[in-house]
Amino acid sequence: MKNSQRVKTHIPGFDELVQGGFPQSSNILLSGSAGTGKTIFSLQYLYNGAVLEKEAGIYFTFEERGAALREQAQQFGWDLEKLEKKKLLRIIPIGVEELSKSTLMDIIEIVRDTKSKRVVIDSITTLAYLSPMGFEETSPTLYSVKKFLYKFMALFKEFNGATSIFISQKDEEISNSIAEYLCDGIVTLNFETLGGDCSRSLLVKKMRRTKNDEDLHPLEINDSGVHIRNL
Numbered sequence: 001m002k003n004s005q006r007v008k009t010h011i012p013g014f015d016e017l018v019q020g021g022f023p024q025s026s027n028i029l030l031s032g033s034a035g036t037g038k039t040i041f042s043l044q045y046l047y048n049g050a051v052l053e054k055e056a057g058i059y060f061t062f063e064e065r066g067a068a069l070r071e072q073a074q075q076f077g078w079d080l081e082k083l084e085k086k087k088l089l090r091i092i093p094i095g096v097e098e099l100s101k102s103t104l105m106d107i108i109e110i111v112r113d114t115k116s117k118r119v120v121i122d123s124i125t126t127l128a129y130l131s132p133m134g135f136e137e138t139s140p141t142l143y144s145v146k147k148f149l150y151k152f153m154a155l156f157k158e159f160n161g162a163t164s165i166f167i168s169q170k171d172e173e174i175s176n177s178i179a180e181y182l183c184d185g186i187v188t189l190n191f192e193t194l195g196g197d198c199s200r201s202l203l204v205k206k207m208r209r210t211k212n213d214e215d216l217h218p219l220e221i222n223d224s225g226v227h228i229r230n231l
């Protein structure tokens with residue numbers, strides 16, 4: 001597995017931190033509090049994959065309406081609708097009230113049927129906490145959430161060869177430790193305000209089959225999207 005295939009994000013400054021890209025078919029946890037850039041990073045991963053690699057991508061969101069994502073992308077000059085028409089991109093918003101016991105298998109089937117190579121789940125925190133599937137208890141406990149995530153990620157690996165980003169909200173009750181050992185890679189995004197200036201940063205905490213960079217890197221968002229600065 002040493003020379004595993006890499007899936008390039010083409011996000012400036014990122015791929016060189018992980019020996020050329022995410023390991024193919026890996027599950028990556030992208031964690032950070034609100035406003036750190038998780039959605040933009042993930043959209044950019046799909047957009048670049050579609051435009052530069054002609055790889056089909058799919059974005060499942062439990063957080064936002066599809067229109068909000070398209071508008072967000074438009075700010076960076078990414079025309080998502082054009083890619084959607086070519087079936088190189090799909091945005092699937094799932095309302096919290098629509099979550100059911102079959103959502104997990106539905107997601108896996110959609111990924112398979114559409115032959116999507118790049119997948120984003122925004123976010124597993126919402127999915128795991130609000131999803132009625134797999135819970136014997138009436139309200140989720142830490143144990144049931146963990147069990148749910150384990151099942152989801154294991155099924156994901158088994159049934160498709162996609163390289164997936166699972167977004168997790170750091171400020172939610174679910175701690176990194178729950179999902180960390182279930183993932184092949186962990187990328188954390190941070191946000192700090194120092195004397196009125198805000199600064200974002202990115203850290204690759206773990207990447208299987210990879211000798212990853214271990215430094216904290218400044219992350220900038222401008223009109224062309226996310227950039228990672230290599231110091």
Ligand SMILES: Nc1ncnc2c1ncn2[C@@H]1O[C@H](COP(=O)(O)OP(=O)(O)O)[C@@H](O)[C@H]1O
Nearest residue numbers: 033034035036037038039040041075221222223
């Ligand atoms: N065109 C832009 N230029 C600079 N910063 C931007 C731009 N668009 C959005 N942002 C910043 O990105 C943040 C949102 O990033 P997002 O990926 O939605 O965060 P998250 O998904 O982690 O909550 C906004 O709070 C804003 O500060």
Ligand SMILES: [Mg+2]
Nearest residue numbers: 038039063122
């Ligand atoms: Mg977001």
